[in-house]
Amino acid sequence: MNAERLDFRFEGGVVSGVAGQSIGSALHAAGVRVLSSSFKYRRPRGLYCVAGACPNCAVRVDGLPGVPACVTPLRGGEIVERDRRSSVMDPVPDRISRWVPAGFYYHRLPRRPWLWLRTERVLARIAAAGRLPDPDAAAALLDGGFEERRVEVVVVGAGSAGLDAAAGAARAGSSVLVLERDHQPGGFLLSEPGGATRAGELVTAATGAGAELMLGATALGWFEEGLLAVATRSGLIALEPGRLVLATGSYERGLPFADGDRPGVMLAAGAQRMLVRDGVRPGGRIVVITDEPYGHAAAALLHGAGIDVSVVDRRPADAAHADAVDAGVPVLAGRTIAAAHGRRSVEAISVVGPNGRSRLPCDAVAIAVGRRPADELLLERLYAGSVILETAPERPPGVEVAGER
Amino acid sequence: MPIPGVARGGLRRTYDVVIVGGGIQGLALAYELSARGLRDICVLEAGYPGCGASGRNGELVRSAFSSVEWATFFDASLRRWRDLSVELGFNVLFTPAGYLVLASTQEELDRCRGFAARHRDLGLVTELLGDREVRELAPALNPELVAGGVYQPDGGFAHHDAAVWAYARAAARRGVEVHPFTRVTGIRTDGGRVLGVGTTRGEISTPVVVDAAGGHARDVAGMAGVPLPTTTHRLEAIVTESLAPFLRPALATLHLLGYCHQTTRGELVGGTEQNVMEPATSLNGSLRGLRDMAQKFVRLIPQLAGVRLLRHWAGIVDVTADLAPVLGPVPELEGFFLDCGWVYGFMGAPAAGSLLAEAIDSGNVPELIAPFSIERLRAGDYIRESSLVVTLGDA
Numbered sequence: 001m002n003a004e005r006l007d008f009r010f011e012g013g014v015v016s017g018v019a020g021q022s023i024g025s026a027l028h029a030a031g032v033r034v035l036s037s038s039f040k041y042r043r044p045r046g047l048y049c050v051a052g053a054c055p056n057c058a059v060r061v062d063g064l065p066g067v068p069a070c071v072t073p074l075r076g077g078e079i080v081e082r083d084r085r086s087s088v089m090d091p092v093p094d095r096i097s098r099w100v101p102a103g104f105y106y107h108r109l110p111r112r113p114w115l116w117l118r119t120e121r122v123l124a125r126i127a128a129a130g131r132l133p134d135p136d137a138a139a140a141l142l143d144g145g146f147e148e149r150r151v152e153v154v155v156v157g158a159g160s161a162g163l164d165a166a167a168g169a170a171r172a173g174s175s176v177l178v179l180e181r182d183h184q185p186g187g188f189l190l191s192e193p194g195g196a197t198r199a200g201e202l203v204t205a206a207t208g209a210g211a212e213l214m215l216g217a218t219a220l221g222w223f224e225e226g227l228l229a230v231a232t233r234s235g236l237i238a239l240e241p242g243r244l245v246l247a248t249g250s251y252e253r254g255l256p257f258a259d260g261d262r263p264g265v266m267l268a269a270g271a272q273r274m275l276v277r278d279g280v281r282p283g284g285r286i287v288v289i290t291d292e293p294y295g296h297a298a299a300a301l302l303h304g305a306g307i308d309v310s311v312v313d314r315r316p317a318d319a320a321h322a323d324a325v326d327a328g329v330p331v332l333a334g335r336t337i338a339a340a341h342g343r344r345s346v347e348a349i350s351v352v353g354p355n356g357r358s359r360l361p362c363d364a365v366a367i368a369v370g371r372r373p374a375d376e377l378l379l380e381r382l383y384a385g386s387v388i389l390e391t392a393p394e395r396p397p398g399v400e401v402a403g404e405r
Numbered sequence: 406m407p408i409p410g411v412a413r414g415g416l417r418r419t420y421d422v423v424i425v426g427g428g429i430q431g432l433a434l435a436y437e438l439s440a441r442g443l444r445d446i447c448v449l450e451a452g453y454p455g456c457g458a459s460g461r462n463g464e465l466v467r468s469a470f471s472s473v474e475w476a477t478f479f480d481a482s483l484r485r486w487r488d489l490s491v492e493l494g495f496n497v498l499f500t501p502a503g504y505l506v507l508a509s510t511q512e513e514l515d516r517c518r519g520f521a522a523r524h525r526d527l528g529l530v531t532e533l534l535g536d537r538e539v540r541e542l543a544p545a546l547n548p549e550l551v552a553g554g555v556y557q558p559d560g561g562f563a564h565h566d567a568a569v570w571a572y573a574r575a576a577a578r579r580g581v582e583v584h585p586f587t588r589v590t591g592i593r594t595d596g597g598r599v600l601g602v603g604t605t606r607g608e609i610s611t612p613v614v615v616d617a618a619g620g621h622a623r624d625v626a627g628m629a630g631v632p633l634p635t636t637t638h639r640l641e642a643i644v645t646e647s648l649a650p651f652l653r654p655a656l657a658t659l660h661l662l663g664y665c666h667q668t669t670r671g672e673l674v675g676g677t678e679q680n681v682m683e684p685a686t687s688l689n690g691s692l693r694g695l696r697d698m699a700q701k702f703v704r705l706i707p708q709l710a711g712v713r714l715l716r717h718w719a720g721i722v723d724v725t726a727d728l729a730p731v732l733g734p735v736p737e738l739e740g741f742f743l744d745c746g747w748v749y750g751f752m753g754a755p756a757a758g759s760l761l762a763e764a765i766d767s768g769n770v771p772e773l774i775a776p777f778s779i780e781r782l783r784a785g786d787y788i789r790e791s792s793l794v795v796t797l798g799d800a
């Protein structure tokens with residue numbers, strides 16, 4: 001890439017990235033792994049989904065907290081900070097964590113109310129460490145507008161399914177608006193080589209047929225007024241869709257294991273997106289954990305970028321080897337990950353199998369164990385008003401579901 | 406964490422007392438009845454304990470109300486909250502961080518002055534604060550909205566789920582059966598007496614039925630042929646992401662019709678009312694409500710602009726014309742008791758539970774709850790309370 005270089009400030013120092021990258025990828029390229037910390041115990045957290053769908057990469061940008069670094073494009077000149085200090089920098093919460101296991105305060109403290117009153121103050125200092133926005137940044141937001149709009153067809157999600165549906169509806173003569181949370185259209189296409197080009201073609205087809213594409217626009221929820229609320233950088237839009245097409249795609253699944261939240265442990269499509277979309281290598285030595293063919297494809301892609309990659313496949317050897325794509329990538333079959341190691345970010349993992357436990361050094365882990373549908377908006381619409389889910393509801397008229405789930 | 410205190414076994418055919426509704430009211434009453442030595446009590450809950458307003462409220466606790474009826478009753482409750490964790494053996498996370506009724510105009514401050522004087526007469530510990538003192542107490546508040554207020558140092562907030570669990574567990578330990586996913590579908594009566602209830606899991610005989618069905622209380626009373634003069638309303642609330650401590654006391658704003666507090670975990674939890682509270686039984690959040698809350702809280706605490714919300718939800722309450730609860734027997738139907746009409750039913754639960762248990766057990770209605778009878782509503786003899794931040798529009 002010989003794109004324009006952009007400088008920004010991170011925790012007092014200057015970091016430089018490349019135009020088109022996200023803040024998160026630029027920080028990753030500069031060696032920053034810890035972006036935020038967990039609630040209460042303040043465990044270090046970093047890029048995980050690289051899709052704007054988890055809380056792990058929230059940073060403070062120009063005085064506003066909670067900005068997802070992985071999907072926020074780098075503009076240059078911004079001031080980026082961590083919002084909370086993690087236990088790596090401030091080890092107290094982690095040290096006291098063995099005295100304060102989850103839910104301890106319900107059972108240990110009732111007999112000593114005075115102790116709760118004191119603990120409560122201490123906990124508030126430790127757990128609740130997010131900072132309020134800077135007053136100037138907060139004041140500037142108050143100009144945000146509110147707009148109500150009626151559109152014949154609203155498509156949520158500008159992945160291949162959404163863009164295709166939008167083109168079709170626009171060709172059929174409807175007014176069409178496509179909403180995309182990311183600053184770039186394409187969805188999962190952006191994790192694939194050539195995907196951005198393909199996304200560009202789909203966008204041309206859709207907009208050429210008359211559809212409008214809105215980027216950086218998050219569909220927040222479906223409300224009982226029959227309105228879809230959309231948050232954009234400039235304010236809130238309440239859309240009244242004639243027909244609603246949900247093409248929100250899917251989320252990658254995670255995998256629970258000890259210290260599985262260490263920075264460096266990522267979801268595979270996220271690691272791919274970082275490499276393909278932003279030109280940043282997720283690590284120099286990556287282990288892909290999988291039980292799906294796409295894990296092997298991800299490994300081949302990462303290996304093709306010159307990264308040292310190996311695959312741990314949870315399935316038996318025959319299935320695992322049948323899916324292997326790249327002969328240069330070693331495959332450990334019938335094994336799975338038991339733990340991540342490293343204080344600040346992952347330095348090695350433990351792998352267990354029938355022959356016991358072994359340690360693999362690595363600086364990143366990519367998890368490829370399947371996807372689940374991103375169906376919150378659909379569920380909100382389906383279960384509107386129900387309290388107890390006794391029966392499966394029917395799909396209401398005017399709601400379509402597009403794409404692979 | 407599984408909900409403590411929930412019965413796994415089958416329903417029996419007869420009970421001495423059947424309580425309809427496993428919210429904090431029904432559970433506190435069950436606990437208090439069993440503490441008085443009554444046996445064979447069951448709580449029938451259509452969903453799971455706490456799935457109604459009890460698990461959806463703003464968790465605030467105060468007794469600094471303007472009327473004698475409200476102030477004395479809720480003060481009895483506040484005194485119970487202080488030691489509730491010890492009594493129930495489970496931390497309800499009651500935090501006496503103080504409670505501020507905020508006045509933003511001179512007229513509101515005059516109102517506050519009036520009820521602070523009454524608090525002195527009633528022996529409640531509250532202080533009338535001027536604008537400077539309120540700004541010191543809560544520096545995050547928009548100074549334009551600060552004229553003064555009434556401050557109750559030992560008011561505060563508790564954790565709504567913990568309180569529901571604590572009561573359910575303590576009741577179950579005394580032998581109360583709490584049956585989840587058991588909806589009451591009918592009430593059998595004969596000759597002015599209660600005989601039993603029909604449920605989605607079969608018939609039950611009982612001489613005593615208590616309507617503690619929250620937002621569905623009118624429907625349940627209707628099953629017994631008792632017309633309940635209430636309307637069902639939706640209240641909505643929001644919670645922000647966790648932030649370092651910036652607001653110590655719980656507060657209610659008379660001007661914005663809102664209430665909020667910052668939890669120990671650092672989230673701001675609160676809700677607002679719009680000027681006209683329309684009847685609604687929906688549990689959906691509305692965009693109207695969300696915008697109202699976001700705009701008012703940003704006005705109240707300007708630095709909240711740009712803070713992200715974690716959740717937004719709604720709950721329903723069945724309210725009376727004077728917004729006060731209905732507590733006690735129904736004269737024309739022996740064995741039928743009301744524990745409903747609650748808008749402040751979280752903070753009121755400890756006192757309501759024990760006083761109504763006394764009424765059921767002894768047959769005499771204690772003085773503190775006597776004003777909250779159904780007769781007052783039938784006679785149109787309403788209680789006048791002017792420190793509420795919910796409104797029916799004409800109040």
Ligand SMILES: Cc1cc2nc3c(=O)[nH]c(=O)nc-3n(C[C@H](O)[C@H](O)[C@H](O)COP(=O)(O)OP(=O)(O)OC[C@H]3O[C@@H](n4cnc5c(N)ncnc54)[C@H](O)[C@@H]3O)c2cc1C
Pocket residue numbers: 425426427428429430431449450451452453454455456457458459460461462463464465466587588589590617618619620621622625639640641642664676719720721722744745747748749750751752753
């Ligand atoms: C957003 C919001 C904020 C609030 N803020 C506060 C506050 O700060 N302080 C405060 O004191 N109060 C507050 N309240 C009010 C408070 O939550 C209620 O008054 C209180 O929870 C009422 O308790 P309950 O047990 O009567 O009702 P609920 O908790 O609603 O319980 C009633 C139960 O009855 C069950 N039920 C209904 N019909 C049947 C049937 N036929 N058979 C069996 N079970 C049935 C329901 O499933 C429900 O669980 C707030 C309420 C809301 C919604």
Ligand code: FES
Pocket residue numbers: 024046047048049050051052053054055056057058068069070071
């Ligand atoms: S939201 Fe950025 S890594 Fe998940």
